[in-house]
Amino acid sequence: MGKVITGGTMSLDGYIAGPNESGFDLLFQWYGNGDVEIPTASPNVPPLRLSAASAELLQGEWGNTGALVVGRHLYDMTNAWGGRHPMGVTVVVLTHRLPEDRPVADENFVFVTEGIGAAVAKAQEIAGDKDVVVNGGQMARQCLEAGLLDEIGIELVPVVLGSGTPLFADLAAVPAQFDGPVKVVEGAGVTHLRYRVRK
Amino acid sequence: MGKVITGGTMSLDGYIAGPNESGFDLLFQWYGNGDVEIPTASPNVPPLRLSAASAELLQGEWGNTGALVVGRHLYDMTNAWGGRHPMGVTVVVLTHRLPEDRPVADENFVFVTEGIGAAVAKAQEIAGDKDVVVNGGQMARQCLEAGLLDEIGIELVPVVLGSGTPLFADLAAVPAQFDGPVKVVEGAGVTHLRYRVRK
Numbered sequence: 345m346g347k348v349i350t351g352g353t354m355s356l357d358g359y360i361a362g363p364n365e366s367g368f369d370l371l372f373q374w375y376g377n378g379d380v381e382i383p384t385a386s387p388n389v390p391p392l393r394l395s396a397a398s399a400e401l402l403q404g405e406w407g408n409t410g411a412l413v414v415g416r417h418l419y420d421m422t423n424a425w426g427g428r429h430p431m432g433v434t435v436v437v438l439t440h441r442l443p444e445d446r447p448v449a450d451e452n453f454v455f456v457t458e459g460i461g462a463a464v465a466k467a468q469e470i471a472g473d474k475d476v477v478v479n480g481g482q483m484a485r486q487c488l489e490a491g492l493l494d495e496i497g498i499e500l501v502p503v504v505l506g507s508g509t510p511l512f513a514d515l516a517a518v519p520a521q522f523d524g525p526v527k528v529v530e531g532a533g534v535t536h537l538r539y540r541v542r543k
Numbered sequence: 544m545g546k547v548i549t550g551g552t553m554s555l556d557g558y559i560a561g562p563n564e565s566g567f568d569l570l571f572q573w574y575g576n577g578d579v580e581i582p583t584a585s586p587n588v589p590p591l592r593l594s595a596a597s598a599e600l601l602q603g604e605w606g607n608t609g610a611l612v613v614g615r616h617l618y619d620m621t622n623a624w625g626g627r628h629p630m631g632v633t634v635v636v637l638t639h640r641l642p643e644d645r646p647v648a649d650e651n652f653v654f655v656t657e658g659i660g661a662a663v664a665k666a667q668e669i670a671g672d673k674d675v676v677v678n679g680g681q682m683a684r685q686c687l688e689a690g691l692l693d694e695i696g697i698e699l700v701p702v703v704l705g706s707g708t709p710l711f712a713d714l715a716a717v718p719a720q721f722d723g724p725v726k727v728v729e730g731a732g733v734t735h736l737r738y739r740v741r742k
Contacts (some may be wrong), residue, residue, distance in 0.1 A: 355718075356697070356738075357709055358557035362718060370718050498555070500699075502724065502738050504710075506717030510556055511703075518705030519554075519561065519569050525701065528729050535724055537734060539555075539701045 346475035350484035351497030359508035360480040370503045374534035385432030386425040398531035410471025413463045414479040438463040460486040485512045496539040545674035549683040550696030558707035559679040569702045573733035584631030585624040597730035609670025613678040637662040659685040684711045695738040
């Protein structure tokens with residue numbers, strides 16, 4: 345079984361989104377500031393253009409990712425990425441209500457209503473030997489609190505948003521300590537940091 | 544004239560202190576997790592024991608620091624570091640009320656009541672060609688908003704505090720963007736990141 349990983353592109357002050365879902369243009373500048381083109385599987389998301397260092401790291405990690413776990417909010421906000429996630433893997437959507445406009449499970453999306461444990465278990469079943477990546481925010485917090493998380497991957501960008509959605513939103517078990525960084529990669533305008541969760 | 548720099552040891556979620564001045568034991572673990580001993584000038588602060596990488600960076604930066612600017616709160620909280628700051632340089636204290644128990648200016652402390660601009664100017668006068676380091680939190684925020692800041696140095700540690708004092712507390716001009724990192728140094732359990740302020 346692979347690892348369970350969370351993380352995301354994060355501001356210097358710890359936010360993966362600014363107030364009222366703002367700041368994504370600033371957070372994701374590094375998706376477009378390089379020369380290496382990375383195609384995405386989503387019809388709505390243009391190819392990334394990354395620095396060589398970021399591209400090498402991301403291609404390795406994407407290639408080792410077998411499934412994603414996201415919340416219903418992100419699924420709705422992105423309009424289901426136009427039908428397929430940019431990474432081209434199955435997305436397990438944790439939700440309180442099943443969708444009416446699509447099957448409960450196909451190769452693109454699987455809907456789970458039984459909580460974070462069931463969502464991660466389903467994603468691991470789909471991922472096989474590969475890793476499961478859990479979205480930041482409430483999903484990441486639930487996953488950490490349930491003891492399901494192995495690693496954290498932060499793409500740290502030099503912007504201060506002031507407020508917004510923390511990587512581990514509303515974490516009750518604070519302070520929380522992690523080991524590492526076990527890897528540091530310098531991109532262009534982004535620092536990729538990988539940490540291990542203490543078990 | 545040297546640069547004006549702020550920063551500090553910061554949690555993954557962007558705090559330089561936890562709630563009610565907590566978390567310093569976790570934030571400053573890297574001050575004691577290495578083999579290189581760095582003496583401090585404060586009678587209250589024992590020598591640091593840093594990893595080789597952190598020690599090399601810190602010794603270089605301390606050697607190039609000519610004066611500090613802090614707020615009265617930190618001065619009081621540390622009990623004036625026992626009379627001399629660990630870095631062994633003059634500390635300019637921005638305060639609303641002058642102290643009654645010591646001179647307004649000596650080689651250890653200089654008290655300024657006329658605001659952040661006057662405090663930084665006094666520190667620059669003392670520092671000469673060397674850099675001025677401004678404490679994080681409200682001092683850093685005022686300095687950034689006044690356009691006085693050149694660089695940010697973050698010692699990022701893998702702990703989530705959940706709440707506390709942000710590096711730029713109550714920053715009004717958000718989002719704020721910086722350039723870099725212009726330097727990344729991997730210590731043990733700490734990542735040293737240096738950014739430039741956009742002018």
